[in-house]
Amino acid sequence: MTDGAARFGWFESVPPDGLEGARDVIENESTELPEDWPTRAVESDFAADESDYYNKLHSATTATMRAAVREAGRADDRQLTHSVRAIDDAERVANEVAERAVEWGESLFEDLPAGLTGARAMADREPTSSAEERAISLARRAAGLADEADALRAHVERTAPSVAPNLAEMAGPVLAARLIALAGGLESLAKKPSGTVQVIGAEDALFAHLAGRAPSPKHGVIYTHEAVRGTRLEDRGSAARALAGKLSIAARVDHYAGDLRPSIHEDLRDRVVSIRARADDEAAGESAEGGE
Amino acid sequence: MTDLPVGVKRRQFDGVSRLATRGAPVYGEPTDGEWRVWDAGRSKLGATVEAGLDTGLVGGDRVLYLGAASGTTVSHVADFAGPTYAVEFAPRPARDLVEVAERRPRLFPLLKDARRPETYAHIVESDLDAVIQDVATRDQAEVALRNQRFLARDGRLILAIKARSEDVTAAPGDVFEDVLDSLREGYEVLETVRLDPTHDSHLAVVARPR
Ligand SMILES: C[S@@+](CC[C@H](N)C(=O)[O-])C[C@H]1O[C@@H](n2cnc3c(N)ncnc32)[C@H](O)[C@@H]1O
Numbered sequence: 185m186t187d188g189a190a191r192f193g194w195f196e197s198v199p200p201d202g203l204e205g206a207r208d209v210i211e212n213e214s215t216e217l218p219e220d221w222p223t224r225a226v227e228s229d230f231a232a233d234e235s236d237y238y239n240k241l242h243s244a245t246t247a248t249m250r251a252a253v254r255e256a257g258r259a260d261d262r263q264l265t266h267s268v269r270a271i272d273d274a275e276r277v278a279n280e281v282a283e284r285a286v287e288w289g290e291s292l293f294e295d296l297p298a299g300l301t302g303a304r305a306m307a308d309r310e311p312t313s314s315a316e317e318r319a320i321s322l323a324r325r326a327a328g329l330a331d332e333a334d335a336l337r338a339h340v341e342r343t344a345p346s347v348a349p350n351l352a353e354m355a356g357p358v359l360a361a362r363l364i365a366l367a368g369g370l371e372s373l374a375k376k377p378s379g380t381v382q383v384i385g386a387e388d389a390l391f392a393h394l395a396g397r398a399p400s401p402k403h404g405v406i407y408t409h410e411a412v413r414g415t416r417l418e419d420r421g422s423a424a425r426a427l428a429g430k431l432s433i434a435a436r437v438d439h440y441a442g443d444l445r446p447s448i449h450e451d452l453r454d455r456v457v458s459i460r461a462r463a464d465d466e467a468a469g470e471s472a473e474g475g476e
Numbered sequence: 477m478t479d480l481p482v483g484v485k486r487r488q489f490d491g492v493s494r495l496a497t498r499g500a501p502v503y504g505e506p507t508d509g510e511w512r513v514w515d516a517g518r519s520k521l522g523a524t525v526e527a528g529l530d531t532g533l534v535g536g537d538r539v540l541y542l543g544a545a546s547g548t549t550v551s552h553v554a555d556f557a558g559p560t561y562a563v564e565f566a567p568r569p570a571r572d573l574v575e576v577a578e579r580r581p582r583l584f585p586l587l588k589d590a591r592r593p594e595t596y597a598h599i600v601e602s603d604l605d606a607v608i609q610d611v612a613t614r615d616q617a618e619v620a621l622r623n624q625r626f627l628a629r630d631g632r633l634i635l636a637i638k639a640r641s642e643d644v645t646a647a648p649g650d651v652f653e654d655v656l657d658s659l660r661e662g663y664e665v666l667e668t669v670r671l672d673p674t675h676d677s678h679l680a681v682v683a684r685p686r
Contacts, residue, residue: 191597191598192598193598193599194598194599209598210586210599211587213598214594214595214597214598215594215597215598216594216597217597217602217625218597218598218600218601218602218625218626219601219602220601220602220603221598221599221600221601221602222601238559238581238582239581241584241599242577242581242582242583242584245577245584245585245586245599246574246577246578246584246585248587249570249573249574249577249585249586249587250574252567252570252587253567253568253570253571253574253587256567256568345565345566345589346565346566346567346587349565349566349568353613441568442566442567442568442569442571443545443546443566443568443569444565444566444612444613446612446613446638446640446641450640450641450644453644453645454644454645457644457645
């Protein structure tokens, strides 16, 4: 087979006697296309025969899953919290530094696009003076930090579903992680009433309201969710309430049970559809009234 | 009537004829000696077999099972099939799945996302006899298409489509048509049957790679 060399079997770097390192390979390696692994494993002396291969595969896969679920039961929500806070910091600082670098760069080079785009354009230049060297180096730091933010985001997207499958499915992995971080962990999110979940991230606005300085906030970080943003202004409060209610249920299922529950996602979609139908009903009512 | 796979039998339990396989009990199902009931009410594949669809499964098959959850159905599959790879991405049900796999030496559990087959193609072998899918999320056709790489040319895809996972508002019949249309990009659909009322708004599909 011509592309045989490109395919990598899990057993190829694992010692057949103790299977050390098998978990790392099973969890983190990848290959595009499968192969007749049992035959390849026997050919490469990893296993004596097919049955021996399957016995080894069985102990490697069960041990891996056992270890993974044990770890998932531990403080993975804390890892998620660090990761999502790191995204925010990295993005904020990348933007600040990019702005500074671009402002500097415009005094040295021609006009540059604003922000990170400008910093990336600068980063590709070769400096011809020591001032340029510093400005370009600064731009490269900004670009590097933005890359780090992207990598962190990808990491959150990959890990959030295993920490909180329903929250991640409902809110998207990054918003799910943000809710967990703001609540101080999955358990405390699961224990909050849905009215609190609705305003998580809007604490400043909430304090202003309690001090009599502002109307009560209708929604916190969950306003970025499509269910709220995609609903017309006068129905956003209802949408946020419905979403917060389902998010609380999702957090509870994730904390206490941990399986993906399709029904709660269907319920949310149902609710959003009926809230949005109000706008259609009114539109239909008006055109019926104005019809004659 | 299509033949049951070797290792699956109809047996009398309390005077009722029910499907059964041989293996360690998993979910409190009735047993009779080494046989245990394969409860079609709790297993879409059980209901599919019960409905008489020709799944192509004969017994001893090499299988990839997507959406294994806590192992209810895949435990029966492993009882009558050969090497069985079970993919599930949620750690909590996976906790039970490991226990089920522990007692079945040819059941290989994998904590993986079925939408990303490249993350387990270095473990799951090629040329399988069957891919069985019950993931109950959106894009069920896409999951089946991506996992086609594991199937032998004459292998079978056995799929349970849940209408409400794709779209809660559309009529199930329309949703099924949409999913089947997408599926036809890579598969020839051989047979379908509605699993109602045992499993509400679910369609069982048997297909083969094109
Ligand atoms: C309806 S349940 C499966 C029940 C199981 N087939 C049985 O009969 O015993 C669906 C399962 O698919 C899992 N699932 C959903 N999307 C998945 C994905 N992309 N990858 C892996 N598993 C997934 C869910 O976590 C859930 O456990």
